[in-house]
Amino acid sequence: MIWTGILILFCLIGLFAYYRQLRYGLVVTHMGDYASWGIYISNFVFFVAISLVGSLVTAIFRLGNIHWSTPLTRIAEIIAVSAILFASFIIVVDMGRPERLVNLFIYGRIQSPIMWDVIVISTYLVISLLLLYLPLLPDLKILNDQKEKGRGWWSRIYVLFGGFWKSNARQERINQKAVLILSILIIPVAFCIHTVTSWLFATTYRPGWDSTNFGAYFVSGAFLVGAGAVVIAMYVFRKVYHLERYITETHFDKMGKVLVLLALIYLYFNVNEYLVPAFKMKKTEEVHLVTLFAGDFAPMFWFSLLAGLIIPAVIMLFKQGRKPLPMFILGIMVVVGAWFKRYLIVTPTLLHPFLPMEDSPERFKHYFPSWEEWAIAIGSLAGVLLIITFFVRIFPIIPIQETIAEQDATPEK
Amino acid sequence: MQKKDTSRRYFLLNGLLAGAGLAAGCSGKTAFTPDRAEEAVPSGEKVKLLSIDGEVIEVDKAFLKPVPDIPYPFSNREERVGIQGKKFVMVIDLSRCKNLKKCQSACNHMHHLHPGQNWLKIYAMQDAEHTAPYWQPATCMHCDEPPCVKVCPVDATFKRQDGIVLIDSDRCVGCRFCMAACPYSTRVFNWEEPALTEEVASREYSCETSVPQKKGTVGKCDFCPDMVRKGELPHCVTACPNGVFFFGDMNEDVVTNGAETFRFSDLIRDKAGYRLMEDLGTKPSVYYLPPVNRNFKFEEGLKTEEPKPTYKTVDRGNSEYLRCKKNHPRPFAEKIW
Numbered sequence: 001m002i003w004t005g006i007l008i009l010f011c012l013i014g015l016f017a018y019y020r021q022l023r024y025g026l027v028v029t030h031m032g033d034y035a036s037w038g039i040y041i042s043n044f045v046f047f048v049a050i051s052l053v054g055s056l057v058t059a060i061f062r063l064g065n066i067h068w069s070t071p072l073t074r075i076a077e078i079i080a081v082s083a084i085l086f087a088s089f090i091i092v093v094d095m096g097r098p099e100r101l102v103n104l105f106i107y108g109r110i111q112s113p114i115m116w117d118v119i120v121i122s123t124y125l126v127i128s129l130l131l132l133y134l135p136l137l138p139d140l141k142i143l144n145d146q147k148e149k150g151r152g153w154w155s156r157i158y159v160l161f162g163g164f165w166k167s168n169a170r171q172e173r174i175n176q177k178a179v180l181i182l183s184i185l186i187i188p189v190a191f192c193i194h195t196v197t198s199w200l201f202a203t204t205y206r207p208g209w210d211s212t213n214f215g216a217y218f219v220s221g222a223f224l225v226g227a228g229a230v231v232i233a234m235y236v237f238r239k240v241y242h243l244e245r246y247i248t249e250t251h252f253d254k255m256g257k258v259l260v261l262l263a264l265i266y267l268y269f270n271v272n273e274y275l276v277p278a279f280k281m282k283k284t285e286e287v288h289l290v291t292l293f294a295g296d297f298a299p300m301f302w303f304s305l306l307a308g309l310i311i312p313a314v315i316m317l318f319k320q321g322r323k324p325l326p327m328f329i330l331g332i333m334v335v336v337g338a339w340f341k342r343y344l345i346v347t348p349t350l351l352h353p354f355l356p357m358e359d360s361p362e363r364f365k366h367y368f369p370s371w372e373e374w375a376i377a378i379g380s381l382a383g384v385l386l387i388i389t390f391f392v393r394i395f396p397i398i399p400i401q402e403t404i405a406e407q408d409a410t411p412e413k
Numbered sequence: 414m415q416k417k418d419t420s421r422r423y424f425l426l427n428g429l430l431a432g433a434g435l436a437a438g439c440s441g442k443t444a445f446t447p448d449r450a451e452e453a454v455p456s457g458e459k460v461k462l463l464s465i466d467g468e469v470i471e472v473d474k475a476f477l478k479p480v481p482d483i484p485y486p487f488s489n490r491e492e493r494v495g496i497q498g499k500k501f502v503m504v505i506d507l508s509r510c511k512n513l514k515k516c517q518s519a520c521n522h523m524h525h526l527h528p529g530q531n532w533l534k535i536y537a538m539q540d541a542e543h544t545a546p547y548w549q550p551a552t553c554m555h556c557d558e559p560p561c562v563k564v565c566p567v568d569a570t571f572k573r574q575d576g577i578v579l580i581d582s583d584r585c586v587g588c589r590f591c592m593a594a595c596p597y598s599t600r601v602f603n604w605e606e607p608a609l610t611e612e613v614a615s616r617e618y619s620c621e622t623s624v625p626q627k628k629g630t631v632g633k634c635d636f637c638p639d640m641v642r643k644g645e646l647p648h649c650v651t652a653c654p655n656g657v658f659f660f661g662d663m664n665e666d667v668v669t670n671g672a673e674t675f676r677f678s679d680l681i682r683d684k685a686g687y688r689l690m691e692d693l694g695t696k697p698s699v700y701y702l703p704p705v706n707r708n709f710k711f712e713e714g715l716k717t718e719e720p721k722p723t724y725k726t727v728d729r730g731n732s733e734y735l736r737c738k739k740n741h742p743r744p745f746a747e748k749i750w
Contacts, residue, residue: 025628026587027605036592036602096587096602096629100567103586107567114566114590203564205596205693353598354690355551359517359534 007386014379017372018093026096028372032364034357035350039369040094042342043377045218047087047384048121048197049338052219053226054080054128055190059183068254070406071246071398075233077132078397079226082387084125084193086380093376113199120192127186134179137165138172138401157394194218201345207288208349211277217269221338224262224309228334231255233388235328237397246398249324256322259334263313270305288352297348300340308337485619485639489581492620492638495573500698501636502576503552503647504659504668504680507704510535510548511655512714517550519652520634525624527607532599532634533649537714546711547704550657552649553578553599553634554689554697561591561600570631576663576698577636579620585630592631596693600633636660646671655708663698 021028031038057076061069092098108115140162144155165171198218201209211217234255238247274292277285292301312330315321321330347367351357357365369377391397458474512535520526520533532553539546555578562572569585572578592600607626614625621638637647645651650658651671661668661677668677680686686700 025605026602029604031604033592033601034598036589094588096589096631097585100584100586103567103569103584107569107584109566109568112564112566112590114564114588118566200590201593204594205560206593350593354596355534355598356536356538357598358536359531361529 004386004389007382007389010382011379011386014376014382017375017379020372021093021376022098028370030363030368030370030373032367033360034353034364035347035367037094037346037350038367039343039346039373039377040090042339042346043380044087044090044094045197045342045345046225046339047083047090047380048193049218049222049342050226050229050335051080051083051087051124051128052190052194052222053230054131055186056223056226057230058131059186059190062183063187067406067409068251070402072230072234072251072255073135073402074132074395074397074399075237076226076230077128078388078391079229079233079384080128081125081132082384082391084121084128085387086384088121088125089383090376090380093380113196113203116196117193117200120189120196124186124189124193127182127189131179131182131186133161134175134182135399135402136395137162137175138167139396139399141165141167142400143396154394191219194222201349205354206349207277207282207284207352208345211273213269213272217266217273220262220266220269221341224259224266225335225338227255227259227262228312228331228338231259231327231331232335235324235331237392238324241392241397243398246403252324252327253319253322256316256327259330260313260316263309263316263334267309267313270309284352284354288348291348291352292344297344301344304337304341304344307333308341309334484617485622487619487621487642489583489620492579493571493573493581495575495577496638496641497574498664499575499641500663501555501641502661502663502668502677503555503636503699504661504675504677504686504702505550505552505699506657506659506684506702507547507549508702508707509655509657509709510550510704510714511709512537512548513654515652515654516649516658519648523637523648524632524635525607525609525613525626526632527603527605527626530601530603530632532601532632534598537711545704547707548711548714549701550649551597551599551689552699553636554597554695554699555636557696557698558694560594560596560693560695564590564594566590575638577638579635579638580623580631580633581620582623582627582630582632583618585627587629587631589631596690596695597697600631602631603628 017028029038029040054077057069058073062073092101095101104115104118108118110116140158143158144162195215195218198214202211202214204210231252234247234251237243274289278289278293281289291297312334315326315330320326351365351367453475455473456475459471460474460477462470462472464470514535517531517533517535521531524532526532534551536549536551537546538549555576557572557576559570559572559578561570562578565571566588567584567586569582570578570580570591587602589602592602603626606628609625616622616625618625618627619639621635621642623632623635626632640647646660646669647658650660653670656670656672659668659670659673659675659680663677666677668675668680680702681700684702686702688697688700690697
């Protein structure tokens with residue numbers, strides 16, 4: 001209850017900040033004509049990144065015939081849905097004229113990467129919602145069947161969403177087929193959402209963004225932060241709802257190994273992203289890279305790389321590091337590091353334009369978010385957590401039907 | 414007979430007041446609305462006026478009436494197409510610039526820009542440590558391959574047939590992707606409600622006048638198509654006392670700064686004109702003439718600049734720009750082509 005209260009409070013503060021922004025304009029932010037995108041956009045990239053995990057755990061593992069991840073699918077999927085939902089909210093918050101959102105549909109031009117993003121993100125949201133909902137149907141039936149045992153008026157929600165589900169052979173066949181099709185469909189769409197998001201930057205000329213590496217770099221980073229978020233959620237749900245029987249130490253161990261793999265892939269793309277331009281040190285790149293490696297942004301840069309990527313990967317190489325508690329801490333480090341990483345992708349580049357920053361107000365030459373920006377960013381994070389919290393209160397976070405089927409199939413448990 | 418005469422005069426008068434607008438034929442209020450003509454009683458006092466055809470005509474004073482705001486006579490559609498048969502081009506002669514910033518203040522004034530906003534910026538440039546510094550005024554480049562237009566999701570910024578890139582502030586959603594895409598940092602954003610007088614704020618917006626600017630939308634140099642329609646030069650061109658800016662039509666192959674007129678191709682050939690960041694493939698419509706055989710020393714521009722506390726005017730030859738290089742995080746851009 002305290003937890004929910006705090007989240008709602010943060011959301012309300014965020015809403016109040018947004019009201020101020022609507023009233024006075026984007027001047028309440030500390031963005032300027034140079035840093036014309038700020039933490040709204042980095043937060044957007046962060047949310048899109050985190051949401052990719054839904055496709056990893058539900059689709060890639062499912063198609064790869066990996067069964068241990070079954071109890072984690074719903075955690076991954078609800079993270080995906082709530083994150084992508086708030087990604088779309090935050091992009092509206094960033095607009096100078098949110099009331100003209102409808103112009104995207106009246107005057108939309110398909111050659112703009114923003115239109116591609118609108119298309120793939122809405123597609124991803126729909127598929128993710130279905131992948132959350134369809135496996136939930138058999139579970140709703142189970143919950144409906146025991147509603148006499150008194151879970152109160154929740155049962156009305158179960159009836160509303162799953163009253164038509166009879167669990168007969170035909171329905172189950174359709175459902176399984178649909179989930180399989182969606183699992184295949186969501187993989188290219190997932191790659192698209194983050195590749196297109198990376199193209200919002202890579203289609204410009206600016207140093208630090210003008211990179212052919214960007215799509216793969218973003219997608220690999222996204223899988224890493226998403227997996228980190230799943231680990232955090234696993235630990236919390238396990239503790240709060242006493243799910244030790246379903247989310248076992250083996251799950252943490254295996255997720256640890258997955259994280260190491262993802263971290264290594266991400267590290268590989270980081271090497272490509274930074275060291276290749278650094279080898280050449282073209283003038284415009286040099287200014288950018290030096291501020292990252294040794295300048296104003298160096299502490300954040302090395303923090304996100306070391307604490308958010310290298311140190312967790314090294315610790316997780318050891319069996320002791322893959323126990324639940326260390327995994328929880330490492331998961332937090334990965335997610336926090338990833339958030340700062342997104343900030344570093346958006347902001348420093350904008351402060352290194354080709355022409356000098358002159359004949360512009362002094363305040364445009366630096367960027368640090370205003371309280372309104374922080375409030376909205378934190379409010380949106382709280383909103384994501386709030387959706388997850390409510391979902392877990394209402395619906396079973398462990399897929400009951402699938403887990404039972406899974407345990408029946410693997411007799412050694 | 415009398416009545417017929419009145420309406421004829423009335424027609425003339427309105428033709429005068431509405432000016433070119435009627436010629437282009439789009440105004441909502443037509444000159445033929447009869448009601449007011451019947452109200453006015455000729456006073457017998459005549460005024461001489463010059464018609465748009467250059468004809469001197471005489472009009473009864475009673476028929477003169479103030480026109481509060483003539484709506485800009487071109488429709489959004491016409492503004493998006495541009496002026497037929499033209500390909501506008503600008504030439505900026507760096508050898509003549511001493512950072513007077515008259516261009517900038519004229520531009521800011523005529524477009525009623527929010528304080529602090531500049532569509533036209535003058536950069537102190539130095540390409541490398543041992544190369545000469547120079548002043549570089551920069552307008553919108555009105556690229557033939559405009560990166561801003563490519564990324565705009567709603568066609569709010571567009572390229573016209575006459576080469577001008579404009580913004581439709583009535584359509585802009587304020588996503589600022591164009592600002593990220595423009596390598597010339599030419600675009601500015603209206604972060605708050607622009608500070609405008611009531612009269613300016615109440616004017617009907619047009620993409621060609623770019624007035625009034627609107628909160629939450631992007632603005633930039635528009636090459637003053639409203640002036641060009643009137644056969645006049647953009648404000649920066651006429652404001653510069655040193656004749657730095659030349660404006661003209663590539664199809665006619667002529668550019669002028671008001672005092673001198675050159676054949677565009679000759680000027681570019683003879684003075685080795687170039688464009689900024691040619692390697693990006695944006696194909697700007699703004700050409701630069703290199704800062705050779707200069708009319709002014711670079712340092713003279715430092716003196717005319719608004720006094721900045723970080724600059725110390727110590728007379729030690731070239732040391733002044735090196736000093737401000739030290740005091741600024743990155744005062745001199747590197748030429749990147």
